[in-house]
Amino acid sequence: MEDKLLALVKENTINKTYTKNNATELGHHLNLSRNWISQHLNEFYSNETFIKINTRPVIFLDRKTLEQEYRIQLSANLFSSYQDLMLELKRNEKKDFQKLIGHCESLQDLVDKCKASISYPPIGLPTLLHGPTGSGKSFIVYLMYEYGVNNHHIEKDAKFIHVNCSEYANNPELLSANLFGYKKGAFTGAESDNIGLIKAAEGGVLFLDEVHCLKPECQEKLFLFMDNGYYRMLGDNENLYHSDVRLIFATTEDPQKVLLKTLYRRIPIRLLVPSIAERGINEKAQLIIHCLDSEAHKMKREIKITNIAYSILLNATYNGNVGELKNTIQATCMNALYHHRHEDNELQIHTLDLPETIISNSKIEQSVSLIDRQQILSIQDLEERVLSKTLQNSLIDDLLQNMMKLQNNQISMNVFLQNNITDIENYYNHLLFNQNANDNMRDGLILNMMKKIIEMIGIKYGLDFKSNEILALSMLVKDFSKHSLAIIDSFETHRQESIDFSKIIEKKYMREYSIASEMAQNIHVSLDLELNIFQIAILTLSMVIYHSEREINKRIGVILAHGYATASSIANAANQLLDAYIFDAIDMPIDTSTEVIIEKLNEYLNKHGDYQDLVLLVDMGSLEEIHQGIAHKTSANIAIANNVSTKQAVYIGDGLRNDIPLSKLFDECMKENINHYKIIEKTEKEKIILCSCATGIGTAEKLKSILEDSLPKALPVKVVTYDYSTLLEYKLENDFFNNYEVICIVGTLNPKIENIKFIPVEELIMNNSFEILTVYFKDMINENDMELFRRNILKNFSLSNIIGNLTILNPDKLLEHVADAIDKLQSEMNTIFSYNACFGLYVHICCLIERLVTHEGEEEYQKTADECTDDMQEFIKHIKTSFSKVEKYYSVNIPIEEMEYINIYIKNIQ
Numbered sequence: 074m075e076d077k078l079l080a081l082v083k084e085n086t087i088n089k090t091y092t093k094n095n096a097t098e099l100g101h102h103l104n105l106s107r108n109w110i111s112q113h114l115n116e117f118y119s120n121e122t123f124i125k126i127n128t129r130p131v132i133f134l135d136r137k138t139l140e141q142e143y144r145i146q147l148s149a150n151l152f153s154s155y156q157d158l159m160l161e162l163k164r165n166e167k168k169d170f171q172k173l174i175g176h177c178e179s180l181q182d183l184v185d186k187c188k189a190s191i192s193y194p195p196i197g198l199p200t201l202l203h204g205p206t207g208s209g210k211s212f213i214v215y216l217m218y219e220y221g222v223n224n225h226h227i228e229k230d231a232k233f234i235h236v237n238c239s240e241y242a243n244n245p246e247l248l249s250a251n252l253f254g255y256k257k258g259a260f261t262g263a264e265s266d267n268i269g270l271i272k273a274a275e276g277g278v279l280f281l282d283e284v285h286c287l288k289p290e291c292q293e294k295l296f297l298f299m300d301n302g303y304y305r306m307l308g309d310n311e312n313l314y315h316s317d318v319r320l321i322f323a324t325t326e327d328p329q330k331v332l333l334k335t336l337y338r339r340i341p342i343r344l345l346v347p348s349i350a351e352r353g354i355n356e357k358a359q360l361i362i363h364c365l366d367s368e369a370h371k372m373k374r375e376i377k378i379t380n381i382a383y384s385i386l387l388n389a390t391y392n393g394n395v396g397e398l399k400n401t402i403q404a405t406c407m408n409a410l411y412h413h414r415h416e417d418n419e420l421q422i423h424t425l426d427l428p429e430t431i432i433s434n435s436k437i438e439q440s441v442s443l444i445d446r447q448q449i450l451s452i453q454d455l456e457e458r459v460l461s462k463t464l465q466n467s468l469i470d471d472l473l474q475n476m477m478k479l480q481n482n483q484i485s486m487n488v489f490l491q492n493n494i495t496d497i498e499n500y501y502n503h504l505l506f507n508q509n510a511n512d513n514m515r516d517g518l519i520l521n522m523m524k525k526i527i528e529m530i531g532i533k534y535g536l537d538f539k540s541n542e543i544l545a546l547s548m549l550v551k552d553f554s555k556h557s558l559a560i561i562d563s564f565e566t567h568r569q570e571s572i573d574f575s576k577i578i579e580k581k582y583m584r585e586y587s588i589a590s591e592m593a594q595n596i597h598v599s600l601d602l603e604l605n606i607f608q609i610a611i612l613t614l615s616m617v618i619y620h621s622e623r624e625i626n627k628r629i630g631v632i633l634a635h636g637y638a639t640a641s642s643i644a645n646a647a648n649q650l651l652d653a654y655i656f657d658a659i660d661m662p663i664d665t666s667t668e669v670i671i672e673k674l675n676e677y678l679n680k681h682g683d684y685q686d687l688v689l690l691v692d693m694g695s696l697e698e699i700h701q702g703i704a705h706k707t708s709a710n711i712a713i714a715n716n717v718s719t720k721q722a723v724y725i726g727d728g729l730r731n732d733i734p735l736s737k738l739f740d741e742c743m744k745e746n747i748n749h750y751k752i753i754e755k756t757e758k759e760k761i762i763l764c765s766c767a768t769g770i771g772t773a774e775k776l777k778s779i780l781e782d783s784l785p786k787a788l789p790v791k792v793v794t795y796d797y798s799t800l801l802e803y804k805l806e807n808d809f810f811n812n813y814e815v816i817c818i819v820g821t822l823n824p825k826i827e828n829i830k831f832i833p834v835e836e837l838i839m840n841n842s843f844e845i846l847t848v849y850f851k852d853m854i855n856e857n858d859m860e861l862f863r864r865n866i867l868k869n870f871s872l873s874n875i876i877g878n879l880t881i882l883n884p885d886k887l888l889e890h891v892a893d894a895i896d897k898l899q900s901e902m903n904t905i906f907s908y909n910a911c912f913g914l915y916v917h918i919c920c921l922i923e924r925l926v927t928h929e930g931e932e933e934y935q936k937t938a939d940e941c942t943d944d945m946q947e948f949i950k951h952i953k954t955s956f957s958k959v960e961k962y963y964s965v966n967i968p969i970e971e972m973e974y975i976n977i978y979i980k981n982i983q
């Protein structure tokens with residue numbers, strides 16, 4: 074009975090039939106005594122489930138429903154009247170421009186001008202809004218009117234009239250007649266007098282939308298009216314009429330091209346409404362949240378969304394701007410409702426609910442870490458994510474957090490480096506999107522100076538900075554200069570972490586770091602802005618992002634020569650001629666001894682992070698002596714050559730750049746009679762785990778990242794991905810079997826490489842193969858790390874985590890569907906697959922469905938069933954029957970090539 078009472082009061086609150094919530098009516102409805110009802114209503118009031126309005130009769134309302142509806146936390150439980158309650162409920166209600174997302178950010182300037190224009194005495198100023206479709210022009214015009222009313226510039230009862238001129242495109246005379254009014258009989262059909270919209274909107278706002286559809290004659294009449302406020306009605310040539318109306322225009326076209334000059338000139342306020350893309354990611358996020366919130370409100374349900382679905386929405390392009398975004402979210406909520414992913418009070422949005430165009434164009438990889446994908450977020454969670462801090466502060470916080478995670482062994486070095494890059498990329502996205510068009514003088518100066526500095530550095534190191542890179546780096550420095558105090562503050566608060574961070578970055582990206590330092594010196598001199606080492610590290614990471622494709626770290630050259638700048642000038646000339654940063658230089662005073670040379674060289678090599686091949690070009694000295702002295706890495710090949718010259722450096726640099734092996738390169742050098750050389754081959758091969766998946770390199774990359782997450786930080790083992798078909802074709806002849814010691818191959822299907830252990834993913838899932846990995850690692854890591862490793866493998870390689878990480882689809886649903894289909898396939902084929910086969914198939918087919926959903930690689934499927942053998946045709950039938958539900962649910966068709974593959978897989982593994 075209590076539950077029924079609760080439900081009824083709630084229902085009446087939802088339906089706003091508040092007056093029914095009195096003891097007598099409720100008792101009547103529930104067939105219970107008034108006393109019983111009254112007693113329980115008061116109990117619910119005491120425990121704050123209900124609020125009470127002390128009218129006669131006393132009314133009770135469901136507190137939570139009201140709070141959700143009005144998005145407010147009620148500060149009291151008892152109200153003396155409805156008015157009091159309403160005042161409290163509307164306490165947080167937004168007024169006019171407060172409803173416009175971006176009113177304090179990208180649209181601030183525009184809003185200020187709109188306010189000024191509508192309140193300009195006596196009847197405002199004619200205003201034109203132009204901008205792409207869906208950008209919010211109509212909405213802004215209405216808010217101008219609301220602002221006018223709220224601030225008493227416009228009378229409460231004055232009208233807002235919206236005329237869409239495009240609706241009259243085929244009948245311009247009618248538009249003119251409707252605007253200026255007409256007398257009875259003025260034209261066929263004019264059966265009575267019509268005062269016209271200009272008069273009807275007197276004192277208020279007449280909004281002429283799509284004004285470019287207005288014919289020139291009508292534009293002419295309008296500007297004559299705008300001159301003095303007088304006009305003629307159709308059918309009345311004797312009288313002049315007057316109206317005090319505010320005219321506001323909007324168009325998606327370039328107004329200068331579509332409006333008569335005379336009209337254009339009479340509109341003093343012309344404002345451009347930016348597209349969604351120009352307004353920055355932060356506002357895009359706010360718009361998404363706003364739309365989700367208003368859908369939640371309409372559906373009277375709390376909306377939740379998976380991280381990945383939200384990310385896809387955030388990264389999608391909306392050519393139709395806010396209007397399109399709004400429609401997208403409405404369609405998404407409708408799909409979620411249709412997919413029944415909701416409980417009474419909640420609606421969950423998953424990736425599959427998004428419109429297909431959005432999913433297929435999504436670039437989610439970069440934006441969501443694998444681990445966070447399935448996280449379910451409430452609107453409040455999303456609101457908290459919207460940036461309230463300065464961008465740079467959030468970036469610094471993110472980077473320092475990565476540092477702490479690394480120090481606490483929560484992430485591996487690879488993940489740490491990758492996270493930093495992702496954070497910097499996100500930061501640049503925000504920065505570029507949120508850039509303010511109104512650069513002040515100082516900003517302009519920074520941009521110019523940075524251009525010069527970057528060009529100079531580019532020439533010196535043979536680096537070709539693209540214009541967007543120059544812009545990005547300039548924006549970074551601009552941001553540095555704007556928030557310098559906050560940055561210094563943060564640096565001082567987290568001094569040790571900041572220093573540790575910078576040291577790691579310097580070691581890992583030594584070359585980029587040295588360029589960044591040189592840039593910082595120039596910035597200091599030219600802009601009087603001193604960057605600390607943490608900022609230099611950020612600059613370094615920016616260089617890494619923009620020059621990662623050059624892999625400038627892997628094969629390096631060092632020129633070592635006596636003389637004030639001999640080595641530098643050879644290196645500079647060679648880098649410039651090669652148009653790449655290949656050589657570093659170490660300049661030596663003329664009388665430097667070989668020992669000092671070696672010392673300098675070792676200092677350089679120590680500082681240097683990863684490299685595979687090192688070429689030392691020296692001007693004199695014994696090659697043997699230098700070789701003996703240098704503390705070189707046993708995992709790298711080193712070549713030392715004598716009598717360095719620019720010609721030789723260019724020749725060798727070119728070879729390094731084009732991946733010519735050192736022995737071949739120097740052999741050819743000898744033929745050219747260029748120099749004497751010595752090569753020291755590496756003695757120790759780097760250990761790697763190879764990830765190669767028959768399902769494609771994308772799967773291998775994801776697997777790699779899960780493995781890296783699991784490996785202990787201290788372990789000197791790298792995870793490398795490799796294309797499965799190349800692996801299969803060339804087997805041991807693949808180059809990296811020479812360069813690396815391959816501990817094992819992890820993947821979805823065994824490539825059967827002699828003497829190399831293969832660990833199928835499903836075995837890791839079933840925790841069968843952990844021992845294989847530990848055999849290799851036991852001498853490299855201590856027991857604690859080994860235990861951590863075991864736990865990570867257990868955690869990260871659970872079936873649902875693997876599927877969750879490998880696909881963007883909801884893993885639980887996907888697994889359920891695929892498992893059902895595989896069960897059916899077994900009964901169709903009258904056979905039972907082993908556990909291993911089943912797990913392998915789960916992983917493989919889940920990845921396949923994802924590829925089909927996202928249309929990845931679909932152009933490669935061409936085969937038809939007719940081209941297959943009888944056996945295969947039989948198998949195709951089984952697959953079609955067993956997977957019919959899966960195909961329907963995800964709207965995909967499993968291609969014949971993939972069926973053949975599944976067939977081979979089953980045969981191989983059984």
Ligand SMILES: Nc1ncnc2c1ncn2[C@@H]1O[C@H](COP(=O)(O)OP(=O)(O)OP(=O)(O)O)[C@@H](O)[C@H]1O
Pocket residue numbers: 172173174175204205206207208209210211212213324325363395396399
């Ligand atoms: N900044 C904003 N904050 C909140 N809602 C917005 C914002 N901008 C636009 N909207 C909403 O987006 C939808 C589309 O906006 P609107 O119709 O005003 O665009 P428009 O520029 O007039 O488009 P068109 O030129 O195609 O007529 C509207 O429902 C509007 O309420």
